[in-house]
Amino acid sequence: MMRKFFAHRNKKKTSPLMQRMQQSQIPDQELSSSVKENLELFRTLLGNPNDLLIRSFLIGNSNHLCAVIAIDGLVDSAMLHTQVLGRIQLMLSIAEKTVPVEPDEILSLLFDEVLSVVEIKKETSLAAAVDCILSGDTALIVDGTSQIILIDSKGWKSRAIEEPVSEGLVRGPRDGFTENLRDNTVLIRRRVKDPNLRFESMVVGKRSKTELLVAYIENIADPDLVKEVQRRIATIDVDEVEESGFIEQWIEDDFLSPFPQSNNTERPDKVSAALFQGRVAILLDGTPMVLILPVTLGLLMHSPEDYYERWIVGTLTRLLRYLAAFFAVFSPSLYIALVTFHPGLIPSDLAFSIAATRDGVPFPAFVESIMMITTMELLQEAGLRLPKPIGQTVGIVGGLVIGDAAVSAGLVSPVMVIVVALTAISSFAIPAYHLAIAFRMIRFFAMFAAAIFGVYGVVLSLIAILIHLSNLTSIGHPYLAPFAPHMSKDWKDLILRAPVTFLKDRPEMLHAEDEIRMRTGDSK
Amino acid sequence: MSARTLSDKMLSTNHMGINITSVMIGVGILTFPRALAKETGGIDGWISIVLSGLVAFLIGWLLAKLAARFPRQTFFEYTSQIASKPVGYVLTFLVCVYSMLFVSFEIRAIGNIAKQYLFYNTPVEMITLSFLFVVQYAMAGSRISMLRLNLLFSPVVLVVLFLVLLFTSQLIEFENVRPFFSSDWQSLLNGSQAVGLSYSGFEIILFYTMLMKRPKEGTKAMALGLFIPVVLYLTIYIFVIGVFSAEVVKNLTYPTIDLAKEVEIPGGFFERVESIFFAIWIMTIFDTCMVWFDIAIINLTSMFRNVKKMVWILLLSPIIYFIAMLPQNLVDFFTFADYVTYYGMIIVYLCPILLLVIAVIRGVKGHE
Numbered sequence: 016m017m018r019k020f021f022a023h024r025n026k027k028k029t030s031p032l033m034q035r036m037q038q039s040q041i042p043d044q045e046l047s048s049s050v051k052e053n054l055e056l057f058r059t060l061l062g063n064p065n066d067l068l069i070r071s072f073l074i075g076n077s078n079h080l081c082a083v084i085a086i087d088g089l090v091d092s093a094m095l096h097t098q099v100l101g102r103i104q105l106m107l108s109i110a111e112k113t114v115p116v117e118p119d120e121i122l123s124l125l126f127d128e129v130l131s132v133v134e135i136k137k138e139t140s141l142a143a144a145v146d147c148i149l150s151g152d153t154a155l156i157v158d159g160t161s162q163i164i165l166i167d168s169k170g171w172k173s174r175a176i177e178e179p180v181s182e183g184l185v186r187g188p189r190d191g192f193t194e195n196l197r198d199n200t201v202l203i204r205r206r207v208k209d210p211n212l213r214f215e216s217m218v219v220g221k222r223s224k225t226e227l228l229v230a231y232i233e234n235i236a237d238p239d240l241v242k243e244v245q246r247r248i249a250t251i252d253v254d255e256v257e258e259s260g261f262i263e264q265w266i267e268d269d270f271l272s273p274f275p276q277s278n279n280t281e282r283p284d285k286v287s288a289a290l291f292q293g294r295v296a297i298l299l300d301g302t303p304m305v306l307i308l309p310v311t312l313g314l315l316m317h318s319p320e321d322y323y324e325r326w327i328v329g330t331l332t333r334l335l336r337y338l339a340a341f342f343a344v345f346s347p348s349l350y351i352a353l354v355t356f357h358p359g360l361i362p363s364d365l366a367f368s369i370a371a372t373r374d375g376v377p378f379p380a381f382v383e384s385i386m387m388i389t390t391m392e393l394l395q396e397a398g399l400r401l402p403k404p405i406g407q408t409v410g411i412v413g414g415l416v417i418g419d420a421a422v423s424a425g426l427v428s429p430v431m432v433i434v435v436a437l438t439a440i441s442s443f444a445i446p447a448y449h450l451a452i453a454f455r456m457i458r459f460f461a462m463f464a465a466a467i468f469g470v471y472g473v474v475l476s477l478i479a480i481l482i483h484l485s486n487l488t489s490i491g492h493p494y495l496a497p498f499a500p501h502m503s504k505d506w507k508d509l510i511l512r513a514p515v516t517f518l519k520d521r522p523e524m525l526h527a528e529d530e531i532r533m534r535t536g537d538s539k
Numbered sequence: 540m541s542a543r544t545l546s547d548k549m550l551s552t553n554h555m556g557i558n559i560t561s562v563m564i565g566v567g568i569l570t571f572p573r574a575l576a577k578e579t580g581g582i583d584g585w586i587s588i589v590l591s592g593l594v595a596f597l598i599g600w601l602l603a604k605l606a607a608r609f610p611r612q613t614f615f616e617y618t619s620q621i622a623s624k625p626v627g628y629v630l631t632f633l634v635c636v637y638s639m640l641f642v643s644f645e646i647r648a649i650g651n652i653a654k655q656y657l658f659y660n661t662p663v664e665m666i667t668l669s670f671l672f673v674v675q676y677a678m679a680g681s682r683i684s685m686l687r688l689n690l691l692f693s694p695v696v697l698v699v700l701f702l703v704l705l706f707t708s709q710l711i712e713f714e715n716v717r718p719f720f721s722s723d724w725q726s727l728l729n730g731s732q733a734v735g736l737s738y739s740g741f742e743i744i745l746f747y748t749m750l751m752k753r754p755k756e757g758t759k760a761m762a763l764g765l766f767i768p769v770v771l772y773l774t775i776y777i778f779v780i781g782v783f784s785a786e787v788v789k790n791l792t793y794p795t796i797d798l799a800k801e802v803e804i805p806g807g808f809f810e811r812v813e814s815i816f817f818a819i820w821i822m823t824i825f826d827t828c829m830v831w832f833d834i835a836i837i838n839l840t841s842m843f844r845n846v847k848k849m850v851w852i853l854l855l856s857p858i859i860y861f862i863a864m865l866p867q868n869l870v871d872f873f874t875f876a877d878y879v880t881y882y883g884m885i886i887v888y889l890c891p892i893l894l895l896v897i898a899v900i901r902g903v904k905g906h907e
Contacts, residue, residue: 357657362810468669470818471657475673478688478825482673485687486680493547499687500547501554524547 091170118159134167293527348465356469559764565827567737587730603757606748609905711781
């Protein structure tokens with residue numbers, strides 16, 4: 016249903032998209048053959064900004080006027096001096112090489128012999144030239160010809176490769192993606208030396224012109240999957256794309272679902288592992304968050320550490336995580352259900368002591384839980400926003416308020432505090448932050464159900480959640496695979512993590528072209 | 540869409556088997572020991588279970604054969620092809636009525652049992668209504684996702700059942716089980732009929748074969764789908780009789796839930812396990828319920844192609860709810876259940892077998 020909606024939405028937008036493309040684009044115009052006119056063109060188009068570098072000079076012993084144009088800060092100025100300007104001056108002026116008279120020949124001479132830069136191209140269109148200059152190229156204009164040379168001289172300041180903040184591990188590589196797309200591809204290439212690794216380049220955002228790469232390994236990844244991802248990205252019609260979250264929200268299957276339908280990570284090891292499984296990664300310039308598609312609920316419950324540690328450890332941690340997921344969603348609702356509707360289900364001694372602690376509490380269990388869980392959410396949000404040194408204070412204040420003061424004031428019962436603590440800790444144990452948020456949202460739904468129908472309501476809410484999950488897809492792949500549809504092969508790496516020698520196949524659900532990742536039989 | 544992703548959207552043979560099992564395990568399994576103990580008066584009821592199991596398999600095999608003859612056709616299409624369009628319309632309509640009555644029965648059962656084991660003040664009307672809403676939600680999604688829920692729920696239910704049996708095994712008293720082979724044939728046959736009533740569910744093969752990857756393997760799915768419930772029925776019956784004795788079982792409304800009542804979890808973490816047991820059991824009743832609802836919708840949409848699925852869901856729900864609220868008390872309710880099953884026997888067992896005979900004689904075959 017959602018996909019139909021998705022297709023419909025795109026169909027409607029196609030024609031206005033074309034119109035708007037023409038409006039916001041630079042006039043499709045050829046460059047002039049005069050340097051002065053060209054410079055004027057660039058100046059007016061860009062609004063003559065103060066970071067526009069223009070250097071005009073006469074070439075060699077001829078009287079041909081030339082100019083270089085670049086944006087200050089986007090280009091590596093040392094490289095510009097030594098490799099471009101320096102080379103032109105040295106080779107043509109001092110070496111007294113004869114400079115041809117024809118402007119086109121000068122251009123070819125510069126292009127073929129003088130400039131010692133790897134990435135270099137000729138261009139005649141104004142729009143393309145401006146695009147390149149804005150993304151860090153240097154333009155070289157020669158008087159008398161409408162062709163210009165574009166030299167790749169990108170070199171801006173970027174953050175160093177650091178340890179990923181949002182996904183810390185005890186064991187595993189320490190490097191994380193940065194905001195620089197090139198660094199990120201390097202981090203992946205260093206892990207994937209397969210010649211079949213593909214980075215399909217696309218540009219998103221009509222005004223921001225952000226570069227986007229669709230990464231996959233050809234002859235592992237299902238071609239249909241790659242095609243579908245590219246098709247969906249091509250439908251993106253926005254002015255600017257700041258973060259991969261924009262992409263995620265544009266291409267997801269169901270925008271009403273609380274569950275994330277793609278994984279995002281700043282860990283290159285996670286991305287390369289996903290690529291080798293036959294998944295697709297989307298890298299976006301300007302953000303360290305890389306998207307992995309398609310995902311399943313099972314995948315989101317995995318952490319790379321499961322594979323780095325021995326299989327027993329990996330398996331037990333996963334079991335623990337599934338338990339945590341259950342607690343994160345259902346512990347407050349079970350508390351409400353048991354205390355309000357079925358005190359008979361609790362052993363009598365415990366039931367009495369709970370009743371005794373709830374004696375002075377003026378609110379029903381539901382109100383009590385909503386109060387405490389909301390406070391917990393507030394603390395979590397506040398702790399996130401505050402600078403690190405103050406963040407700790409919030410922890411202490413929150414701990415005191417939740418833990419002690421609320422109980423002494425008689426607002427909540429001590430058992431409630433235990434439930435809230437259990438819930439909060441459990442939701443932190445979920446490896447994917449966006450999945451943990453989904454669980455936090457469903458928690459309220461389950462609490463309402465429990466407040467109305469007790470344990471019956473909790474089971475109904477569980478059924479409703481499972482119905483939703485069963486209908487959910489990620490790029491057309493069932494979200495609950497391999498639970499349902501059942502794929503027995505994939506169960507080896509689901510709740511349990513079988514010893515590495517057992518993990519011989521790629522996930523069945525991805526329809527990988529090369530399904531086998533280990534040929535232990537051959538090596539014997 | 541590639542062939543591989545398309546085949547993801549179809550039912551494997553095992554999945555079909557699990558579907559049959561999920562539909563068969565519902566309310567019947569909670570009540571059947573009472574009826575069986577009444578008829579046979581003792582442990583001999585197991586013979587009735589096996590007997591009726593064999594009959595069920597025979598019927599199921601014939602139904603699977605019929606459906607596999609027309610691999611990609613709906614029930615309406617192939618009945619029309621075998622026995623003319625008007626007959627197709629009438630029969631399909633009667634099947635819709637049957638499946639709707641079944642849904643009504645299941646949701647009312649949920650209301651009754653929940654009232655008995657979980658709630659004291661909440662009215663049955665509300666319990667039933669909320670359940671129906673969740674069923675509607677399941678209906679609103681895609682058919683294959685709905686059927687996949689069976690894969691999720693059935694293992695949970697089986698594990699819980701296994702645990703209950705594990706914890707009650709020490710309570711079995713040999714005295715209760717004896718005497719063996721004391722019943723006459725007449726009572727065993729009556730017992731078979733009593734169990735047979737709670738076996739209904741395997742006829743879904745008539746409607747879902749068209750979604751199978753390999754429709755020819757319908758009989759295999761039937762064997763798997765019937766084997767699990769029959770074994771469960773056997774074990775549960777032996778346990779129930781062993782723990783309570785036949786005399787007591789005759790007077791229990793839901794003997795299987797009462798079996799769970801006897802469970803004492805070591806460490807005393809939970810009391811009143813029967814409530815937990817029933818809470819989990821809601822899932823399997825839900826399975827049964829949604830599949831029957833879906834069958835009503837499959838058949839209606841196959842007859843009236845222009846009406847959207849959502850319209851049927853919204854149209855049928857009030858009717859189903861209204862019928863579910865008709866029985867005034869438990870006696871009424873169980874009589875209602877028996878009538879539905881007798882009606883079903885004619886509509887989904889007898890008629891399709893007749894159709895198969897006609898199809899074989901006239902040589903009518905479906906297309907791939």
